[in-house]
Amino acid sequence: MRLLVGGYSPDMEGTAAGIGLLVAGDADAALAGATLSFRGTVVEAASPSWITAHPTLDVVYATLEGEAMIRAYRRIGESAYEPWGEPVAVGELPCHILVTPTADRLWVTCWGDGRIVTIGVDATGRLRDSADLPAAEDPYPGFGEERTPHAHQSVALPGARVATTEMGLDQVRFWRTGLGETRLVQEVVLPFGSGPRHMVWHPSGHLYVITELSCEVYVLAPDATGTWRILSASAIGAGLMPGDGAAELAPSRDGEFLYGGVRGSNTIGVLRVRGAGDRLDPVALVESGVVWPRHHRVVGDTLLVAGQHSDDVAAMSLDIRTGVPGRVRGRVEVPSPTCLLPAR
Template sequence: MATLRNAAQTSQPLPAAAVPAEDLIWTGCYTADNGGQGTGIGALRAAADGTLGWLGVAATADSPSFLAVHPTLGMVYAVGEAARTVTAYRRSGGFALERTGPDWPAGDAACHVAVDPRGRFLVVACWGDGQVLLYELDGDGGISARFAAAPSTLAGRPSRAHATLMLDDGRVMTTDLGHDLLRVWNYVPGQGLQLDHEVALPRDSGPRHLVQHPGGDVLVVTEYSVEVAVARRSSGSGTFSLAGVFPATRAGAAAGDSAAEIALSADGRHAYVGVRGSNRISVLEVDADAARPVADFPSGGDWPRHHLLRGARLHVAHERSGDVVTYPLDPESGLPGEAMGKVEVASPVALVPAGLRAGSAGQP
């Protein structure tokens, strides 16, 4: 099992000289309005060995709990979870971010934001009221229009939209944790998202976050059942269907556990699932037939809310213990070695790279 050695803990800011985008990682956090200790969007710098150092607060904001980065411009988008907003920021030198334009209204508990790979729009998922909102972007990356997608109408349970994935075929997939649905959308300029089709998951599984495998399958981590569901696309119609549901952990879920994030290695051979409660990261082997858990290891802190895979390093953000722990990964087995670093970050709930170094892995 991986254990934390006596790695340096960084709480003092590093020098604020210009930082290459490929070395920057933005951190979302909870602030006082959501019971957290953070003050806004933070910035971490990755050293040559993959360890992280704290740069400082890039922009003060209320509970910027998830972030997304424009594919070509120095723009960062943050949801304000308690404030029910989405806001655009522009990098203004060093690691500072400058607010650009007004706060745009979002829905209740806006918890996730993702940007179109072509920079045309962003999508916000709202856990509190189930809204899926598309915001068009202008040529400078500013938000210019807002469109609400059709709501899920499943009776008897509240809708809980939770995350968005930009698919490799240009469509958009969102999760509905309350209605146990994957929803696939088409973007129509000037109108927003139009529903293509839906995929039902087992009742009360709670689809939360998702990632697309290089082979085209979508792997979805389920918060409530602590499993990995695989959605497979038909080669003919392009319609996704449920291909299987697999345990997310080798040892099984413990009482009080809830799954959080899923990330894939660059070659698609291994998936990593964070489990809050028992505070574990689970490693799964992925092939054309299944996702098989092979090992669980302690995450190194309390409440692993989010994690980021960059090359052969796994960074795990712990919301409650207020830190990010870094593990080296064996490229063949996918298993972690001894933790190589730990940096203090107040109430971190998201890790998003400002830019991906060539050959690095993971979902921004």
Template sequence: MRFLVGGYTTDMDGTADGIGLLTAGDADSTSAGVLSWRGTLASAPSPSWVAKHPTLDVVYATLEGAGAVQAFREQGPDQWVALGQPTPVGAAPCHILAGRERLFVTCWGDGQVVQVELDADGGIRGSATADAASDPYAGYDQEPRVSHAHQSIVVAPGVVATTDMGFDLVRFWRTGSRAPRLMQEVTLPRGSGPRHGILHPSGHLYIVAELSCELFVLAPDEAGMWHVVGGTPLGAGTLDGDTAAELAPSPDATLLYAGVRGSNTIAVMRVAGDGEAVSPLALVEAGVDWPRHHLVVGDGVLVAGQRSNDVVVLAVDARGIPGRVATRTEVPSPTCLLRLP
């Protein structure tokens, strides 16, 4: 299997040189084969998130320190070249949702949500910034807060949800026009810091909160309005000062895996009922320092250790719980893993 690796370069105090290539295991197993770092495929300043176009051999990277996004096209075996120039979007862009005709880019630094239009070849041809968020807790105290948009998730045809860590919001947008149109906002508890999420096959939206280390469950009512319908702490073993990172499902969607930085663990949660009930199952060692991102692939969990400069594969047992480190390789400041077809 091949994986593109996003990372931090010197402008973000990292050691990467751009987008890299990682190979792991074989066609059926990530934990039974060799994990190997193949080096840098495309030089770029801090490509912290990498997303692939659904049909074209084009990927997009957030150049987090530069406040821009950049397209790259595959040009031969293990070689990617820039497609056009970097496009400014906002301060510290940290996530891209890639569609056939447009990208959704979320900016941690200033909270901007930017819709980027694509041409037929996957190149970037224009952008429009969505309406800024307002703090639902404004006036709670005298210290103003800053919007920090973090991720975009498709939740229905033509509808995208975005998380805002700074304002504790999940915002829902209608897409298709030149700029996204705000449909609804769901407010989470103050200081929870919603970061990343996934849409479950049941139709529930799971959101992991970075600052409070909780998992929230959202669902739409018959009118299509979203509400919080459940939630749980990630586990009794999380520590003060821990921050949650990525959220990923098991292949059968019965389990959820959340990375926890600080204690450097992976929280495993069970999904029950019709998807509205979640409960902690286990809290295991991540095997790295600062588990920034992880993927569940085959019989293993790949974990990117941003501060330990490595990627590991954790073998998963019959219950779906990660255990020992099956294989490890040095990777410079990894922040994102993207499996290639």
């Protein structure tokens, strides 16, 4: 399996030269294997910390985080890409890109200043116009010093809706899209200082939200009126350390388990989905095999973990019955990896 790797370059105190190529197992297989090989840089770019793919075209989009830009890249060979169109300026420290299901817009969340920017996409995958969405306001005024917004991720939901996390202000915001406009319809407030970071939309109709600062996973769902609310919350696992910060949340292939990465203690928390999807139970907290697990991805029975500070990617086997990752079966040096994306 081929995967593109985003990473940090020297402008963000990293060592990556651009978007890299990782091969896990057989390069032409649909699933990953434990034998890992890093094939170098497929296109030079300055800190492409997050990359995502167009759903139908051989085009990927990257956050050039230090430059506050988004750029499209087109595949031109087996392992080569080129810039496609002009970059588009966004907010400070863009950290995530969502391509809408209709593939006509990108949603960009910016950690540095909290901006959410949408960018048009033409029929060839090039970037067009951009627009800012309304800024978030702190739902906890008067709780101390003024807080800074930090938008972090967007997830597409059924019914032409998008959810975004506002890590700095402890909110999950819900938007309705379509008919040429985007409208904020609701904000769900999480506990003060929890720091919602990334989300997973589950087939059961629940939205799972991992919190960077409190290291929990919240379960959100709409009621009969369509109003979103918090149903439950669970710690990522027992044994976390002071100063830990959660990063990515990823589901198992069958949706029965969730995997939450924790930087600091460098662990992966395993949670089992219970009931109708409205409850999560911690199962295990295991070593991630890397330092600073920034991102991870489940591919079949393999968990691939990107170690931002150890400059490597590790492959761990998953126990299908318990969902718990086993020992590291493969490892390869990769410069400052921050994102893993299956490549076509």
